[in-house]
Every structure is written in structure tokens, then in C-alpha cells.
Amino acid sequence: xxxxxxxxxxxxxxxxxxxxxxxxxxxxxxxxxxxxxxxxxxxxxxxxxxxxxxxxxxxxxxxxxxxxxxxxxxxxxxxxxxxxxxxxxxxxxxxxxxxxxxxxxxxxxxxxxxxxxxxxxxxxxx
Numbered sequence: 001x002x003x004x005x006x007x008x009x010x011x012x013x014x015x016x017x018x019x020x021x022x023x024x025x026x027x028x029x030x031x032x033x034x035x036x037x038x039x040x041x042x043x044x045x046x047x048x049x050x051x052x053x054x055x056x057x058x059x060x061x062x063x064x065x066x067x068x069x070x071x072x073x074x075x076x077x078x079x080x081x082x083x084x085x086x087x088x089x090x091x092x093x094x095x096x097x098x099x100x101x102x103x104x105x106x107x108x109x110x111x112x113x114x115x116x117x118x119x120x121x122x123x124x125x126x
Contacts, residue, residue: 001048003060006078013050013058021051024125032122036107039065039096049122053079061120069094072109074119091116 004016010027013020020027031047038045049061059082060075073090076082094111104125109117 001062003075008058018048018050089116093117
């Protein structure tokens with residue numbers, strides 16, 4: 001899944017079917033929930049989560065489930081404030097896990113082949 005180039009505003013991302021997180025306001029949440037169900041049932045699926053920085057720059061979290069593993073790609077190459085370490089990084093993970101918190105449900109990847117998996121964090125507020 002190739003990421004769009006700048007400018008890529010949140011309205012366009014929503015139209016494209018991305019799960020969009022604008023400072024805690026989430027659009028297309030149903031696509032994320034379907035992805036979780038598909039992982040649990042062993043059904044192939046892929047989604048892109050696009051999070052926007054305060055400045056409006058997109059950061060992409062691509063999840064591609066092949067029926068066995070989740071290929072995760074983190075792309076902050078369009079973030080103007082990401083610093084010198086920005087770019088596109090990938091890893092393979094065995095699972096996506098959730099935990100209930102006082103603010104809602106947090107999701108993270110587990111059993112990843114590299115520390116890149118630690119960059120994935122998604123919270124759904126109650």
C-alpha cells in the first residue's frame with residue numbers, strides 16, 4: 001500500500017477509506033474494527049491509519065494482515081517536525097492486542113520482529 005504524497009488533508013484521507021485520527025477525533029472507525037475482527041478470524045485484510053500532527057502533517061500506519069502475520073509499516077516521512085530519523089520503517093508482527101484503560105481501549109502490536117512495532121499505538125475513547 002503506497003502512501004499518498006503531500007498535501008494529503010484529512011478530508012481526502014477519509015474519502016479514501018483511511019482510518020483517520022485528528023487529535024483524538026477518529027473517522028472510519030468501523031474499518032479498524034473490521035480489521036480487528038478479520039485478524040481474530042484469520043481473514044486477510046489491510047488498512048491505513050492516518051494520524052495528523054498539530055501542524056497538519058500526516059503520519060501513516062499501514063497494517064497488512066496475510067492470514068498469519070501483520071506486516072506493519074510506519075511512515076513519518078511527511079512530518080515536518082519528525083527530525084533526522086524520519087522515514088519509512090517496517091516490521092512483521094504476530095498479533096494486535098488491546099487493553100481497557102480509563103480513557104477507552106488501547107491497541108498495540110505484539111511479537112514483532114523489530115522495535116518498529118513499538119511505534120504503533122491506537123486509542124479508541126469510550
